[in-house]
Amino acid sequence: MVLPDRSISASRYDGPLPEGFLSRLRAQLEDYDIPLQQRGHQLTARYTQADITLRLDHAGFAVQIAAEGEVPLHQCRESVIYFLDAALPEASARMTWSDVNARRTPPNFHLAAVLGTRPISPGFLRVEMACDGIAALQEGGMHFSLLLPPEGTTPRWPELTEQGRTIWPDGACALHRAAYTFVWLDAKAGRFAFDIFEHEGGRTTDWARRARPGETVGVMGPGGGEFPEADHILLAGDETALPAIRRILEQSPADRRGTVILETASEQHRPALILPEGMALRWITRGHGGGLGAALNEVRGLEDGQFVWVAAEKSVVRSAKAHFKELGLPRERGYFSAYWTKG
Ligand SMILES: Cc1cc2nc3c(=O)[nH]c(=O)nc-3n(C[C@H](O)[C@H](O)[C@H](O)COP(=O)(O)OP(=O)(O)OC[C@H]3O[C@@H](n4cnc5c(N)ncnc54)[C@H](O)[C@@H]3O)c2cc1C
Structure with missing residues (x-):
């Protein structure tokens, strides 16, 4: 129907x-x-x-x-x-599809202009953007894709064919794409912000360190990422997952119970987090002991109705997914997402 x-x-x-x-x-x-x-x-x-x-x-x-x-x-x-x-x-x-809009760009594509960037805590840069299409980015998850054109070129953006396919510029015009998480989004003001975990060799990190107000980039979204609903939750991740975990905690009911396990490069990379009273926070330093992967493998049992949310490097996520499957976690009570892949 x-x-x-x-x-x-x-x-x-x-x-x-x-x-x-x-x-x-x-x-x-x-x-x-x-x-x-x-x-x-x-x-x-x-x-x-x-x-x-x-x-x-x-x-x-x-x-x-x-x-x-x-x-x-x-x-x-x-x-x-x-x-x-x-x-x-x-x-x-x-195959051709009905209801393909004859506009040039896909409906989930928007231009966004840099308003400013600033360090917010060791290892993190906050970027604020102005974006006309912000209303469309509000519904459908907390993530989006940032599209960076090659330096020194006139940007070419994705186009929509009559068959409903998105054609991406390639070769010298190829866009660099990386997923990020809205820290906040103000539809009325047409603005949003996101946090970048700075890592050496990261194209987005390099861009953000040099970005000047007024610079235009592409944004595609919304890009999924629902807020999990469960009384009892295990949230685990590394720095790249911190913005998403912070948003989930902000949206959590006051009586939520569970644990947050966060792995960071050092003790300095640990911003303050506000948790419901019934949740515990455990910090892990990368390179000490087995790291996040080992900490998750130490989990021996599941609470009734528990939700498990894990986002980190691909191999960590893969082993965590296998471990919780073995513990009997139903598919619909888990979110396991590779946020980045070791190069
Ligand atoms: C749904 C989703 C939401 C995300 N939200 C955020 C967010 O809010 N903030 C955030 O900072 N990241 C977030 N990430 C992770 C981010 O998209 C990746 O880290 C991405 O690779 C960054 O792109 P880049 O252009 O900096 O590096 P790339 O050009 O993709 O990679 C360059 C090199 O950097 C390495 N690399 C990538 N990430 C890391 C890292 N974290 N540590 C060390 N080396 C790394 C790669 O292995 C590669 O060798 C999210 C990812 C997903 C899937």
Whole structure:
């Protein structure tokens, strides 16, 4: 059933389908932990605040996406195109979609101008930005992608094709993309802020150290990252996760219980955090003992209904995910996200 006020985008493919097409597609979606249902020849799934229905018929298949708004519709369509590209590239390349806006840039793309940067605590820079598209960035998670054009070039931004695909500038015009977390977002003033953990060799770190007021960059979002709901929670991460953990703590009910485990490069890199009374904070210094990975592996049991939220370097997150799976954590009570990868 389509609810009123929902935006719809639909497409179909007429042609032969390989054996096991639907099962392959289903397995791909399951790999991404996307909730789905299969009834006969029909697959329904919920992703990025949108509902996907894909139905096989005598001639091929029809697919429909319904979402509350242009941005989630676009984001979900991009994901469906991505999955179809992998499952059946020859079909996906030929498919056209209804309700693709003929504008030049994707609806989740915005320009943002630097207002200022300043150190806020050892190792962290706060960047404040002005952005006209801020209203669209408010709903749909606490993250976004920062898009930096190559130094000294006239920026080229992503463009939307008539088929609903985002085409990214490449070669000498390729944009550097990195995910960040809104520290605050003021829709009325058209401003937002984010914190960068400074690390050597980081393109974004270099940019922020030199950025001047008025400089324009691209912003794409919202980029997911819901606030977990649970009475009991384990929050764990390194410096890159600090802004997200701080936001989750700010949104936490006063009677929330649980633990925060944070790994930092040194004791200096530990800003003050405000926690609900029933939550404990444990700091870990990287390079001392086994670090965050070992601390998480020491967790021996789960509380009833506990949520586990982990964001850090990829290998740490991977081992934590395996450990909590072994402890019996249900998929829907965990968030495990690789925030960066060791180079
Ligand atoms: C959803 C999400 C939200 C995030 N929010 C934040 C945030 O609010 N603040 C924040 O600072 N980061 C955040 N991150 C992490 C950030 O996107 C990565 O650290 C990213 O690699 C930074 O890009 P860069 O341009 O600085 O470095 P890149 O050009 O991507 O990488 C250059 C080199 O730096 C190394 N590197 C990357 N990150 C680190 C690190 N943390 N420590 C040491 N070496 C590193 C890489 O291995 C690589 O060798 C978030 C990531 C995700 C997925």
